[in-house]
Amino acid sequence: MAIMGSFAFEEDFLTAAKKLKSSGFDKISLLSPLPLEEAQEILELGKSPVRHYSLAGAIIGAISGFAMATATALVFILPTGGRAIITVPPFLIITYEMTILFGVLFTLLGFHFVSGLPAWRDRPYLSSASSDRFVVVVEGAAADQVARAEAIIRDAGADEIQHVGEGQ
Amino acid sequence: MFDHGQPSYAEVNKDVLSVMLETGPKYWMLLGTTMSVAGICFFMPWIYQLFVGVGAAGMNRNAVWGSYLSNFIFWIGLSHSGTLLSAVLHITNSPWRKAIYRSAEAMTLFSLMTAAMFVMVHLGRVWFVHWSFPIPNQMGLWPNFRSPLMFDVMAITTYLTASSIFIYMGSVPDFAAVRDASTGLRRRLYTIFSFGWRGTAREWHTLGWAYTFFAIFVIPLAVSVHSIVSWDFALSIVPGLHHTIFAPYFVCGAIFSGTAGIVTVMYCLRKFLNFERYIGQVHLDSLGKLLITLSLIWSYINILELFSSWYGGTSFELEALQFKLTGFYAPLYWEMILFCAFVPLLILFKKIRWSWNKMLVISILINVGMLTERFIIVATSQPRKFLPDAFGFYFPSWIELSITVGAFAIFATLFLIFIKWVPAISIYEVKETLKPLRRDA
Amino acid sequence: MSKISRRDLLQYIGAGGIGVVGGVLYGESVQQNVELLIPQVVPPEDYSPGVATWYNTVCNQCPAGCGISVRIREGKAKKIEGNPVHPVSQGRTCARGQAGLNALYNPDRIRTPLQNVGQRGSGNFEEISWDEALTTVGSRIGRLKIDNEASRVRLLCGRVRGHLDELFLQFMNLLGSDHYQQYDFTYPSALMAANKMSFGTDVLPYYDIRNAVFLLSFGADYLGTWISPVHHSLAYGHLRQGREGRRGKTIQIEPRMSLSGAAADEWIAARPGTEGLLALGIAHALVSEGHYHGSDRDEWSKALQAYSPSLVSAETEVSEDKILRLAREFGTSTASLAIAGGATAAGTNAVASIVAVNALNYLAGNLSQPGGIIFNPDPAFSATAGSRQAGFQGMLDLIGAMKAGDVDVLLVHDTNPVFALPDNVGFRQAMQNVPLIIALSSFRDETTEMADLILPTSTYLESWGDDVPDPGVGFPVASISQPVVATLYDTLPVGDIVLSLARQIGGELPIHMRWGTMEEFIKERWREEYDQRGSEGEEQEFEAFWQAALEAGVWGQPGAVAGDQPVPLSSSMIASIADPVSRFAGDESDYPFVLHPYLTATFFDGRGANLPWLQEMPDPMTSVVYGSWVELNPVTADELGIREGDVLDVESPAGSVRVPALIFPAIRPGVVAIPVGQGHAAYGRYARDRGVNPIHIVATLIDDQSGDLAWAATRVKLKLTGERLQIIKTDGVTRTLGRQILGPENDHA
Amino acid sequence: MSTFVEKLRQYRKPGYYDKFDYHWTMTIDLDRCTGCEACMVACQAENNLPIVGEKRFAENREIKWIRIERYWEGEYPDVKMRFIPMLCQHCDDAPCETACPVFATYHNQDGLNTQIYNRCIGTRTCAVYCPYEVRYFNWFTYTWDEPLEQQLNPDVTVREKGVMEKCTFCIQRIRIAKDNAKDDDRRRVRDGEVVPACVQSCPTEALVFGNSNDPEAKVSKMMKNPRGYKVLEELNTTPSIVYLTKVHS
Numbered sequence A: 001m002a003i004m005g006s007f008a009f010e011e012d013f014l015t016a017a018k019k020l021k022s023s024g025f026d027k028i029s030l031l032s033p034l035p036l037e038e039a040q041e042i043l044e045l046g047k048s049p050v051r052h053y054s055l056a057g058a059i060i061g062a063i064s065g066f067a068m069a070t071a072t073a074l075v076f077i078l079p080t081g082g083r084a085i086i087t088v089p090p091f092l093i094i095t096y097e098m099t100i101l102f103g104v105l106f107t108l109l110g111f112h113f114v115s116g117l118p119a120w121r122d123r124p125y126l127s128s129a130s131s132d133r134f135v136v137v138v139e140g141a142a143a144d145q146v147a148r149a150e151a152i153i154r155d156a157g158a159d160e161i162q163h164v165g166e167g168q
Numbered sequence B: 001m002f003d004h005g006q007p008s009y010a011e012v013n014k015d016v017l018s019v020m021l022e023t024g025p026k027y028w029m030l031l032g033t034t035m036s037v038a039g040i041c042f043f044m045p046w047i048y049q050l051f052v053g054v055g056a057a058g059m060n061r062n063a064v065w066g067s068y069l070s071n072f073i074f075w076i077g078l079s080h081s082g083t084l085l086s087a088v089l090h091i092t093n094s095p096w097r098k099a100i101y102r103s104a105e106a107m108t109l110f111s112l113m114t115a116a117m118f119v120m121v122h123l124g125r126v127w128f129v130h131w132s133f134p135i136p137n138q139m140g141l142w143p144n145f146r147s148p149l150m151f152d153v154m155a156i157t158t159y160l161t162a163s164s165i166f167i168y169m170g171s172v173p174d175f176a177a178v179r180d181a182s183t184g185l186r187r188r189l190y191t192i193f194s195f196g197w198r199g200t201a202r203e204w205h206t207l208g209w210a211y212t213f214f215a216i217f218v219i220p221l222a223v224s225v226h227s228i229v230s231w232d233f234a235l236s237i238v239p240g241l242h243h244t245i246f247a248p249y250f251v252c253g254a255i256f257s258g259t260a261g262i263v264t265v266m267y268c269l270r271k272f273l274n275f276e277r278y279i280g281q282v283h284l285d286s287l288g289k290l291l292i293t294l295s296l297i298w299s300y301i302n303i304l305e306l307f308s309s310w311y312g313g314t315s316f317e318l319e320a321l322q323f324k325l326t327g328f329y330a331p332l333y334w335e336m337i338l339f340c341a342f343v344p345l346l347i348l349f350k351k352i353r354w355s356w357n358k359m360l361v362i363s364i365l366i367n368v369g370m371l372t373e374r375f376i377i378v379a380t381s382q383p384r385k386f387l388p389d390a391f392g393f394y395f396p397s398w399i400e401l402s403i404t405v406g407a408f409a410i411f412a413t414l415f416l417i418f419i420k421w422v423p424a425i426s427i428y429e430v431k432e433t434l435k436p437l438r439r440d441a
Numbered sequence C: 001m002s003k004i005s006r007r008d009l010l011q012y013i014g015a016g017g018i019g020v021v022g023g024v025l026y027g028e029s030v031q032q033n034v035e036l037l038i039p040q041v042v043p044p045e046d047y048s049p050g051v052a053t054w055y056n057t058v059c060n061q062c063p064a065g066c067g068i069s070v071r072i073r074e075g076k077a078k079k080i081e082g083n084p085v086h087p088v089s090q091g092r093t094c095a096r097g098q099a100g101l102n103a104l105y106n107p108d109r110i111r112t113p114l115q116n117v118g119q120r121g122s123g124n125f126e127e128i129s130w131d132e133a134l135t136t137v138g139s140r141i142g143r144l145k146i147d148n149e150a151s152r153v154r155l156l157c158g159r160v161r162g163h164l165d166e167l168f169l170q171f172m173n174l175l176g177s178d179h180y181q182q183y184d185f186t187y188p189s190a191l192m193a194a195n196k197m198s199f200g201t202d203v204l205p206y207y208d209i210r211n212a213v214f215l216l217s218f219g220a221d222y223l224g225t226w227i228s229p230v231h232h233s234l235a236y237g238h239l240r241q242g243r244e245g246r247r248g249k250t251i252q253i254e255p256r257m258s259l260s261g262a263a264a265d266e267w268i269a270a271r272p273g274t275e276g277l278l279a280l281g282i283a284h285a286l287v288s289e290g291h292y293h294g295s296d297r298d299e300w301s302k303a304l305q306a307y308s309p310s311l312v313s314a315e316t317e318v319s320e321d322k323i324l325r326l327a328r329e330f331g332t333s334t335a336s337l338a339i340a341g342g343a344t345a346a347g348t349n350a351v352a353s354i355v356a357v358n359a360l361n362y363l364a365g366n367l368s369q370p371g372g373i374i375f376n377p378d379p380a381f382s383a384t385a386g387s388r389q390a391g392f393q394g395m396l397d398l399i400g401a402m403k404a405g406d407v408d409v410l411l412v413h414d415t416n417p418v419f420a421l422p423d424n425v426g427f428r429q430a431m432q433n434v435p436l437i438i439a440l441s442s443f444r445d446e447t448t449e450m451a452d453l454i455l456p457t458s459t460y461l462e463s464w465g466d467d468v469p470d471p472g473v474g475f476p477v478a479s480i481s482q483p484v485v486a487t488l489y490d491t492l493p494v495g496d497i498v499l500s501l502a503r504q505i506g507g508e509l510p511i512h513m514r515w516g517t518m519e520e521f522i523k524e525r526w527r528e529e530y531d532q533r534g535s536e537g538e539e540q541e542f543e544a545f546w547q548a549a550l551e552a553g554v555w556g557q558p559g560a561v562a563g564d565q566p567v568p569l570s571s572s573m574i575a576s577i578a579d580p581v582s583r584f585a586g587d588e589s590d591y592p593f594v595l596h597p598y599l600t601a602t603f604f605d606g607r608g609a610n611l612p613w614l615q616e617m618p619d620p621m622t623s624v625v626y627g628s629w630v631e632l633n634p635v636t637a638d639e640l641g642i643r644e645g646d647v648l649d650v651e652s653p654a655g656s657v658r659v660p661a662l663i664f665p666a667i668r669p670g671v672v673a674i675p676v677g678q679g680h681a682a683y684g685r686y687a688r689d690r691g692v693n694p695i696h697i698v699a700t701l702i703d704d705q706s707g708d709l710a711w712a713a714t715r716v717k718l719k720l721t722g723e724r725l726q727i728i729k730t731d732g733v734t735r736t737l738g739r740q741i742l743g744p745e746n747d748h749a
Numbered sequence D: 001m002s003t004f005v006e007k008l009r010q011y012r013k014p015g016y017y018d019k020f021d022y023h024w025t026m027t028i029d030l031d032r033c034t035g036c037e038a039c040m041v042a043c044q045a046e047n048n049l050p051i052v053g054e055k056r057f058a059e060n061r062e063i064k065w066i067r068i069e070r071y072w073e074g075e076y077p078d079v080k081m082r083f084i085p086m087l088c089q090h091c092d093d094a095p096c097e098t099a100c101p102v103f104a105t106y107h108n109q110d111g112l113n114t115q116i117y118n119r120c121i122g123t124r125t126c127a128v129y130c131p132y133e134v135r136y137f138n139w140f141t142y143t144w145d146e147p148l149e150q151q152l153n154p155d156v157t158v159r160e161k162g163v164m165e166k167c168t169f170c171i172q173r174i175r176i177a178k179d180n181a182k183d184d185d186r187r188r189v190r191d192g193e194v195v196p197a198c199v200q201s202c203p204t205e206a207l208v209f210g211n212s213n214d215p216e217a218k219v220s221k222m223m224k225n226p227r228g229y230k231v232l233e234e235l236n237t238t239p240s241i242v243y244l245t246k247v248h249s
Helices: A010-022 A037-042 A050-075 A088-115 A143-156 B009-021 B025-052 B067-091 B101-122 B126-132 B148-181 B184-193 B201-234 B246-272 B281-312 B315-326 B330-348 B356-381 B398-421 B427-433 C006-030 C100-104 C130-146 C162-175 C189-199 C229-242 C259-263 C275-288 C297-307 C309-316 C320-332 C342-346 C350-364 C383-388 C391-403 C427-431 C494-505 C518-532 C539-552 C570-576 C634-640 D002-012 D038-046 D054-058 D095-099 D125-129 D171-183 D197-201 D218-223
Strands: A002-007 A028-031 A134-138 A160-164 C053-058 C067-073 C076-082 C114-116 C125-127 C153-157 C180-182 C214-218 C249-253 C266-268 C336-340 C409-413 C436-441 C453-456 C465-467 C477-481 C554-556 C593-598 C630-632 C646-652 C655-663 C671-675 C714-724 D024-029 D067-073 D080-086 D105-107 D113-115 D207-211 D241-244
Touching (some): A010 A037, A010 A143, A050 B201, A088 B148, A088 B201, A143 A160, B025 B101, B025 B398, B067 B148, B067 B201, B067 B246, B067 B356, B101 B126, B101 B148, B101 B246, B101 B398, B126 B148, B148 B184, B148 B201, B148 B427, B201 B246, B246 B281, B281 B330, B281 B356, B315 B356, C053 C477, C076 C100, C076 D038, C130 C409, C130 C494, C153 C162, C153 C391, C162 C383, C162 C465, C180 C383, C189 C350, C214 C320, C275 C297, C275 C309, C275 C320, C275 C336, C275 C350, C297 C309, C309 C320, C336 C350, C342 C593, C477 C518, C494 C518, C518 C539, C630 C634, D038 D197, D095 D125, D197 D207
Parallel strands (some): C153 C180, C153 C409, C214 C336, C249 C266, C436 C453, C593 C671, C630 C655
Antiparallel strands (some): C067 C076, C114 C453, C465 C477, C477 C554, D024 D207, D105 D113
């Protein structure tokens, strides 16, 4: 059982969110057509773990980049231009590019893991949320709490409230 | 910020999405033209060349590199400001970026693809191009990581991957918007594209972080890509190319022409997709100022380059210098100086800076100049190296010229397809620039 | 099963189509020519796949007679290299020698006997069988022989030596015709005549450049075209760097710098035609400066008094002190040698000039000395071949005879007078009067095109033969040439053609000329030689000798060095000295320039023009490929406002050619040079309609003493036509621009 | 510190080519060379160089692995012509080798700068990087007029369009010589056993070829000649061809 309230105004939406949070509803999702700093603060999201992925990717990339170049040089001993077999300067450039490549790829992974996307299963959602509506969704509320949540949302000034079954 | 009054959130969606959802016959005609031009001017000559050999082009024993490479550099250059600019501006979060960066990045992507095409056209045996990638194969072939060309392969593939991810991730919320605004097949498609995006605070939060990191990665990458392209030339010992200044020279030139390119694209978006209310004076003004700065840097480096050649004073360098300034291609050289060093100075005048039409002309002139610059780099130095007896001369064949033209058609085609599949302006970021609706308003 | 709608079907077809097209494109773009691994179904007995065999034979690209080795793989000739044991080439080859393979595998070879249908010279030939061809010729000549008209049969061939010459001679003699002539544009008639006068010898002496220390060359491009280039090049290498610490010096005197001029330490452009005078001037200085100590010093100074350096300097435009310096160096060097050729030997005063040069050699005391002139013994056989040389005078007689209708049958072999004679002597027109012209040739050159009947000859790489290098190398030498590959087409070696003709004609011919093939004939002759030389022995011994000779490709007696020629009396030498005054065709006022045609190292006298490798070999001095040009001094060009590529009309009293100008720094102002070799009207796809032939506009002046054509004695005028033509050169900028490409300047010996 | 510099120097000049049996080297005596171009035709015959035709020459697309360069000195009448044969210098520090992304050109243990035709993808970078301009590109697939193709040397491949080619020091001859050496149980090829086509044909014996690792070889002696120099030495490509300057007297 989830309650979904949609707002026309950002401020009402935020007050509703604050109230819900303070009154102990923790499974709240705040849907907005644009990123809202405040909303993220309310949910106390803080720093995103994505950054760890980026770092890991960069490091792995650097190592594998240099490794690939060196391994090539050692497997095929093909001297060119009188340079040393393991020619550091050019290999550093390969390393550089691989660092970035892996960094980017891992960040992408990170995004998916952290955000839980892709999630194509049907979830409480209003299609207008991508246009101009701000939507609060309260999930996993116990039967007795539903009324209270609904009240908070209505007081905040939601002009439309729906009850939707979860995950069907 | 907005020349014609602030739109509401819903209007933003409507304006931007209408471009995708409503398609008139004019669009199809335009697409048809660009595609056929691409086919006739680019692909047919290329197929002919595949049959007879690269000899179809005007290159010869002394000038083994030709206009294909200059075009390659040009398009790589053009790709240079989109993603870079967008990333830089994102980090420094300057608001005026938000309206234009989507198309700018698209430009990056497509000019990169065009550049890649030119590598193919340039190769003598393009059907073996895969040998230059580190792909395991039974022949035990493996690329030579000491080669500047390998740097290119790595850099460009990385750049292509990174910038496509960059643009895609930036568009996910907008794909959601498209999904919600459409029905049937398109809805299904965009459900997939948007990963089922709902726009929850958590999603926004993660996206924000990821996006910032993409930006951080992309900036050094973009810089490295064009310096590496410059090393294809600078790492040779050819007089006139073997200059340490080349990397900054290329990078700055690239951003220069890229920014000019953005102005051109902005003009078209504004005119044909009627985005007047989103793309306004402020963008033009800031881009104009950027252009002046870049053009000044460019001129400075150019003078330095000449100076260092002259100062070195070897017979080789001086000869190359002399040929560049007074030889057969001297007119082209001075034309380049005119278009890239002097014309941009006009932007100093507010009257010109604030006029879309004038800026369009200037931006196009700049890119003409930059194209010539790349041609001069290839055509003047490398046919006249060390042994006078082996001095040669290069003039492009009609096939090369036609392919050069065709490339623009390819770029246009890709762009036209793009505006029908991706919101040409970032909906949610434009909304960020709007004042939020208030009950009391 | 699921139904496929028509629409789907079409789509599939479409997709398939695209696939197919793509596939084809890919295939096309990567395809290569398929080669058969083993080209012959029935290989010759000595053939084993993958193993190369070398056969020694004789090069026929020019008359020098170098020995060559041909590399054979899978029965095909792959590479020509010099025969290491041959005294002339000593393992080396020139570009022309290498290109012999292009002659063998030339796409434009005549592959079967041909008969002219349609009008003569129109080039409409149709294939006929050998029997037909031979019967036609045989019956025709046979009839003439029967009614004692055989003298109306004439045989004209190029420079043929060895036993083939004897075979021809025998054939004509038995026929009863004494009209067997040879014509070779490059035959040094003047040199022979002059040597006859100075030294009283009929044999070309051996010029020992190798051991010379000071070489004075009057127009002789000994490194490019003169007599025996490969041998001279070897010698030159030794002269320069072969002796520790003793580097020979070379001086070249010619109006236009040749390869030898480029190699020389000093290049002197004397006024054209005055080279002989210069020689006498040097001789005068040499004697008067007291560098000559012979007993007959006084006679010499008397004979030479008219040629004091000051006078000579005025005539030749070579500064007096330069003459004195040359005299001093020439007189004092341990081994001095003076040679004459090229334009010097092609003026109206050719013989007089060469005699003067010979006098220099005499005064230097280098006769029969190492580094001087070494007299050759009589060649091992066919000593008199030279006497068959028609020379220009002889050709005029032939033309006269043809015009007068005294010639019924003309047999032409291996010579191309239509190309190598001036236009206005009218050889071509005269041929029209000849009822039957038979060409024995491998290529359809201009003369062959005029034939009624073409009997295709095998190339020298497919035929038996032998040769005596001319000049010899100071001792008796003979080379054998053998077929190195199976005959490619339905052709016969020229010797076999002659023999079968003899059989065809019948009478006593087949009785005396009883050999089935050239091989038999040569082997028998060699046996006779072998026996004559005293080494009487059994069969095996000769067989062994023969095998050895075949493998070596050459036989020689290095022991028997010929120094035994009597050093000629100075009186005869002095007597022979004549005033070398030159005449030029055309008056200086309307024909301001002297035309200097020159043989090229690429095409020689034009016989190499049908070989693609030579066409694609840049001209050594100008790097021009494919085509002709006229060389002008930069100053002259400026005065006339001529730039490279301007097409000029080069007009002589005898005719004019249209040819693009080339600015050439090393040519005397007032002289224009056109290379000989291009300008073929026929001769296959590589030669045809390319460039011009300067010989055609040469005026018919004759050197009085040798009767040879003075082809360097024509004046011309230049006219700008206004057209332009790209001269195809491989050179870019031919100045070093101050770059250290040629190495630091230094004077190490 | 000094040891570090030492290491650095070693790192920069590892000197593989001295470690091995052979370092094929050529000396060209410009005092002997007469510019007769026998070497050019010899090379064409040995290495299956295409007959490109007049048109291609006009487009400056000829293929000559060895060419004679001409330089005029002075003006008439004191004008001199200098010839210098120019072929792949087989540099120990070859700029072309580092350029190739697919290892189509690399340095083999005999000190040869090798070109592997069927690995080449035709980027032509090597030709740009080569200061001697001795690399030639197949702009087209050239064919031979029947029956000229019968002359083609079976020991050498015929190149297709889109590949770079250049002088190999007649590597096929080197191979044969090595095989022969192996057959009669010699570890080394004798001096003068390997002779590239150009050297073989040279009528003035201006070209000398051999193994410079062998101090007794003729080529090593020639290299000691005080007239010796290397073309464009200042570029530090360390060529394997030593020229001996022409003597001016």
